[in-house]
Amino acid sequence: MNLQLRSPSSATGEFLARRHGMMIGGEWKQAVSGQLCDVIDPGSGKIVAQVPNGSAEDVDIAVRAARGAFENPSWRAMKPNERSKLLWRFADLIEANLDLLAEIETVNNGMPLPVAKVGHLASSIDLIRYTAGWPTKLTGETIPVSAPGEWHAYTLRDPIGVVCQIVPWNGPLMMAVWKIAPALAAGCTVILKPAEQTPLSALLLAELALEAGFPKGVFNVVTGGGSVGAAMASHPDVDKIAFTGSTQVGRAIVTASAASNLKRVSLELGGKSPVIIFPDADLESAISGVAAGIFSGAGQICTAGSRVYAHRDVFDRIVEGVATAAEALNVGYGFNEGVQMGPLISSAHLDRVSSMTNAGVREGATVVTGGEQISSEGYFYKPTVLASLRPDMSVVKEEIFGPVLSVLRYDDDDLDRIATEANSSVYGLAASIWTRDFKVAHKMAARIRAGTIGINRHFVGDSALPFGGFRQSGWGRERGREVFDSYLETKSIASPL
Incomplete structure (x- = not known):
């Protein structure tokens, strides 16, 4: 056992001491209520930072920002290769800040620092770079049809729209990247809700995404507790929820989503492997x-x-x-x-x-x-x-x-x-x-x-390997080619010649 406490670097200390805000529409904002959440280092049991405690009002503001960004030509009409370049630049910035992000994850979650660096951060950088290759390959098909006459029939793949993503505390940055990267590659806009216990690395990710050049409102972060997730699931202008967490909460998200606008849902839930x-x-x-x-x-x-x-x-x-x-x-x-x-x-x-x-x-x-x-x-x-x-x-x-x-x-x-x-x-x-x-x-x-x-x-x-579960372990897949089925709609178009 090695329970003696060692301090993180001065850079991490400076980050923890910031007055943290939520990233909404490219700006740092406090919660409408003005309330804050304590962030506790699980290795010491001590409060190390505070972040805004968001509410349904904050979610609504973020949804409006994400919807505006989705419809804005600066994102909607961006060429696929430009989205690829943004993702690659995002990965480069994460790599350049690897030591700081790894220390933040260790404070966030308690994981050993080498695990944060070699496991979570390295795999996250690899995933973003892998995903950066996909925007130019998300293609439709030409379809031979059997209707009388001659036809030109084909499919297009459209981004689903505004996506809310709720990630757990056991891999805060890595789980966020699993969801953020393919959604952005597909052309969606994102509102990320990190777990209330581990919000810190998500805030730095949002800062780096803005620095990478993603248009304002394309990537937003709302911090807070379960009421934030509930507001996302029930919001009528959210097109999709992607959730990783417990099966019990997954059921609640499905119910709320069905009761509002039948938004699409993907779930990565529990296991007993x-x-x-x-x-x-x-x-x-x-x-x-x-x-x-x-x-x-x-x-x-x-x-x-x-x-x-x-x-x-x-x-x-x-x-x-x-x-x-x-x-x-x-x-x-x-x-x-x-x-x-x-x-x-x-x-x-x-x-x-x-x-x-x-x-x-x-x-x-x-x-x-x-x-x-x-x-x-x-x-x-x-x-x-x-x-x-x-x-x-x-x-x-x-x-x-x-x-x-x-x-x-x-x-x-x-x-x-x-x-x-x-x-x-x-x-x-x-x-x-x-x-x-x-x-x-x-x-x-x-x-x-x-x-x-x-x-x-x-x-x-x-x-490149799809990840997800059977039965009560969830719906849909993360990573690989299959993840894009969660973030794209298929449109069929046919014209008689």
């Missing part, structure tokens, strides 16, 4: 992969491999190996050297993770290691491994969203029966399969109901 380990697996690789799959981000990752199905022949070695890895993890403040796992996001979330783990123990689960809070100024929880489990236990079925792993034994060699158990969750976001037999691996992958499946690695993230 299975990890299936066959007896022939490379156990050293599987153990390290399982540990990374659940303890990265302190388990606060929707794709976290939180339920392991290990064959009876390797079950004990998997449990022992992952428990040893958990005990060896350097847990601590994100700015400290060598820290591998940071805090949970808040005191309330720490209580939730602790409560859910304790409920599992009351149901009969055995704590192999961890299972308790770490006494400190921040919100730290020990990496935890649970065994002696039944499929009906809450810790096996429900998303804990913390560094808590459930390991179950299976005795069957029938792929269909193994897949049935792995698919027993209401979710279907991610999964992984560990075996040396690629015939078995691909047969099992075909049987698993999940949007992202790794073979001998829990999660593979790439800008």
Whole structure:
């Protein structure tokens, strides 16, 4: 454990000390109400900044700004290659400010500084540059039709319009970029709502987007709590909502969107991702992969491999190996050297993770290691491994969203029966399969109901790979070519010759 607090750089200190505003129409604005939200560093539990606490009135102002920008020829008539250049310039500015943004993310979320730099920032820059190649390729088709006579028939792809994007606290900048980049590439205008716990990097992104040359009102940021998201979902002049977060809030967004103007909705929601380990697996690789799959981000990752199905022949070695890895993890403040796992996001979330783990123990689960809070100024929880489990236990079925792993034994060699158990969750976001037999691996992958499946690695993230879930893990896809289906309308045009 390394809980001693180290200070961020003076540049980050100066940023935190600013009088922060919301970016609306290319200008920094305070909330109409004048109210502020505290921003708390989860590694220290201390207030480090304040941002405006927006409301429905602020959302309405931002929607008007975004609508005006969408209809303005400076954006609407901009050539696709010019949008590409803006996105590339945006990526360059993020790269030039990488150290500052990484420190802000560590303050924002608590993640270790190297994770912010090498993981979140580097992948975000790559995604923007990947997306910058798409504006010139978002084409329609010429369509042969069977109606009598000769025809010229074709399709066009139009930007959907004003898009509100609501992102979570577990990857504040990266999740924002996943949504901002394709929406801007498609020609939409954006209003971003960062999580109320982690608004800081979104504000700097807005500043850099303006510096990159995006017209005023094309990219807006409204900070605040759940009332801001609710106002976005119900606003009659918003064309689309893109949301990443809990399944419960996703349902509320769908209801509000349907009740207002039937705006389009894409959702990336919860997960309870299975990890299936066959007896022939490379156990050293599987153990390290399982540990990374659940303890990265302190388990606060929707794709976290939180339920392991290990064959009876390797079950004990998997449990022992992952428990040893958990005990060896350097847990601590994100700015400290060598820290591998940071805090949970808040005191309330720490209580939730602790409560859910304790409920599992009351149901009969055995704590192999961890299972308790770490006494400190921040919100730290020990990496935890649970065994002696039944499929009906809450810790096996429900998303804990913390560094808590459930390991179950299976005795069957029938792929269909193994897949049935792995698919027993209401979710279907991610999964992984560990075996040396690629015939078995691909047969099992075909049987698993999940949007992202790794073979001998829990999660593979790439800008070109579509990401999203089955069932209650969401609607639509992020990244890759498929993401543009969320931000474009298809128009059919036909003319008799």
